[in-house]
Amino acid sequence: MSVPGYIQKTLYMKPEVSKIFDDLEAYLDYCRFNLIRFSPADLYKSKDWYQFQRSIGNHVERKPYLGKKPKYQPRTS
DSSP states (O other): OOOHHHHHHHOOOOOOHHHHHHHHHHHHHHHHHHTTOOOGGGGGHHHHHHHHHHHHHHOOOOOOOSSSSSOOOOOOO
16 A cells, blocks of 8 residues: 655654654764763763763864953964
């Protein structure tokens, strides 16, 4: 039995949702191998998540906030 076209178009996962599930699976594997307590609610906001991001090389360092009118620019050497 075939599925009508209008239903067929809605039966796929959006890329944003797919990314969340992929990240959740990767984080689960990281927690399992490193014996860390796993909680899906900690995704994207726990210290363990940031450690995981740093270990796979996706961590982005934040620049310090200098205010609206900074008096000096930090060195970028």
